[in-house]
Amino acid sequence: MSDPIYTEIAKGYADAAKVASGLKARFDAAGFDPAGVTSLDGLSRLPVMKKEELLTLQRENPPFGGFLAADPRKLSRIYVSPGPIFEPALAGGGGHGLDLLFRSAGMTPDDIMLNTWAYHLVPAGLLFDEAAQAVGATVIPSGIGNRELQAQIIVETGVTAICASTAFFLMLADMVIETYGRDAWKVKTAFLGGEMGDWMAKRRRIEADYNVSTWAAYATADLGLVGYEDGGDGYLVPADRIVQICDPVSGDAMPKGEIGEIVVTAVDAGWPMIRFGTGDSAFALETADDGRVTRISAIQGRVGAAVKVREIFIYPRAIEEVVIAVAGATAGQAIVTRENDRDTLRIHLVVEDGTDRDAASQAAAEAFQKTARIRADSVEFVDTLPENAELLVNLKDA
Known part of the structure; x- marks a missing residue:
């Protein structure tokens, strides 16, 4: 007998795919029929979607990448997180579960x-x-x-x-x-x-x-609340979230106690985040009989390309935007460190000979803040960067 939560997911996402072209394309590409979901194993046949994929899809089909299944007239707000990624807020109280x-x-x-x-x-x-x-x-x-x-x-x-x-x-x-x-x-x-x-x-x-x-709680802009502290260890997962801890490459579920990526399915399919990889890593502390995670550990770090800086996730794209915006810039890199209990971000910039460095520094700082929504601590000019150097280097957890 199917768990009622999977019955709700099956109907909700089957209906959502009828109106959300991006969601339907995702299902079609995977040969996935949401109407047939009756268990966690059935849900897990859908490959995990990464946040970076959502970012790309939104650039191709703004603002929501074809994933909004709710009536646009019923949106209370549109949030804009660094990337930028657009997140619709459906009407309703409670702070998205918080x-x-x-x-x-x-x-x-x-x-x-x-x-x-x-x-x-x-x-x-x-x-x-x-x-x-x-x-x-x-x-x-x-x-x-x-x-x-x-x-x-x-x-x-x-x-x-x-x-x-x-x-x-x-x-x-x-x-x-x-x-x-x-x-x-x-x-x-x-x-x-x-x-x-x-x-x-x-x-x-x-x-x-x-x-x-x-x-504390664990929440994301895309999903709202994913887990919250209740006096026990880690974060308790609310009833309207299906959480899995998955191998970040294969998407397969990890054994209880082993670190993997937090993958979340929202039961409400108005904003259909199904098998959505948050890019954060944790391990399962408790699981339900079918294997879904009911309590997750403290966050262990990031598994994706983004780096969390002063509570904001910074993507490599922010550095690309800096290089594009600065006249004479040929390469750039951001270095994130932890100094005196504060996240510090320095931009390293390679510029052509004769470039006005004062103007370049100001343009780089402005372009970075516009894209990333936080200020860089400094812009420093370097003679060269290694070939294929990472755009975003995280040294604060080294």
Whole structure:
């Protein structure tokens, strides 16, 4: 007897393929009939689609690559993540599932949350805002920057929770304590963005040093919530996600406990992300009887070409855009390192003799920020780069 979740997937994706030309083309190329899906094994016959493939398809058929199956008039927003990748937001509350994280953390209408995530283009700020409001909390939409003002806001409004990258949370906490004294620090809950390396150890230190409980979720712009902390190990997968840990090359499921790529199928086929490879790696902590993952480990790193820099995924394409935009540029490369608990990105640029380097530096910085949505820390000129040099080099986890 088929599990009802696969019955829902079968019908939803069969209907979606009738209206989403990109999805139908994907199914046809794989000889895949979604209507016949009755199990995880049946679903797994469809090859994994990588985020880079979605990016390419969207350039060929903007804005959604032929994958939108919902009525365009019912979209509440269109988000634009670095790439750029366009992500439609369907009408509905809960912050795309992130309210589960806030409920798990015990957020109530008595809480006031400072939300420092960006509200423009990328989805993070609005999704966390919606999720907090769904549980009744009051939100202060602050974004990043202006630490002095934000410290004053925390103290004078009685902020009890902060939603931020780990690095920015630490800056704000230290600013409050240095300016107003430790007794002025009343924050009890911190929702932190993930980092590689010793992030969990850093969280334990934060909890001890600042008297807060820390919480996190694993979410992507394409899918919304994929897993959230509930007091147990790793991330609990919500009921409307089918998660697999797969070999990043073959797409085959990995045995429990072995690291592979996180592959997700959304049950709701309005934005039909089926067997979608996130590019992040983890391992299964718990599985259901049929093998789907119900709890995933902390994120182990990236398996694709993108590198996460200050909570934003940067693609090699951003460096290509720099070389195209800079007059006289012949080659470029970005080097990502970790210095003083901060991600640092330097652009190395090769230019022709006689190139105005001041103008080239400014043009490179502007082109990179336009494409990647973060600033490069520096633009440095080099005489040459190795033949076939990688456009994006990640040294922060080396």
